[in-house]
Amino acid sequence: xxxxxxxxxxxxxxxxxxxxxxxxxxxxxxxxxxxxxxxxxxxxxxxxxxxxxxxxxxxxxxxxxxxxxxxxxxxxxxxxxxxxxxxxxxxxxxxxxxxxxxxxxxxxxxxxxxxxxxxxxxxxxxxxxxxxxxxxxxxxxxxxxxxxxx
Numbered sequence: 528x529x530x531x532x533x534x535x536x537x538x539x540x541x542x543x544x545x546x547x548x549x550x551x552x553x554x555x556x557x558x559x560x561x562x563x564x565x566x567x568x569x570x571x572x573x574x575x576x577x578x579x580x581x582x583x584x585x586x587x588x589x590x591x592x593x594x595x596x597x598x599x600x601x602x603x604x605x606x607x608x609x610x611x612x613x614x615x616x617x618x619x620x621x622x623x624x625x626x627x628x629x630x631x632x633x634x635x636x637x638x639x640x641x642x643x644x645x646x647x648x649x650x651x652x653x654x655x656x657x658x659x660x661x662x663x664x665x666x667x668x669x670x671x672x673x674x675x676x677x
Contacts, residue, residue: 530573530604532574538597576650577602579651579652580600584643585598588633595635599631629647
């Protein structure tokens, strides 16, 4: 299984998204994302990671007056089958992996490129995914949400 989302964000935070067609898993053609329902839950996670990363980088660049024009990210999700599995007849052992490729457009020095690459790792969603976050779920009673109540 694989998913891919490409994010393009300008310095004014205008953001565009493209993704692979989840209905055609063997396709490599990217399509514009016009509505949230164009993405699978995995695609939504990738779009969140990519757009958060772009916002962090653009915000840093703006505050430090760097000449960053655009940030492009390609974010993909893979289930990676272990090469060294002992029982390869059972292909249920795999690792999940997210790959991020990031590029910057603008009049930037090599040092500024390197600094922006380091700053991109400060995205809160990146940190949650890398270090984990506990999720606690509980059932609650349905509320009566009539026309007067949200």
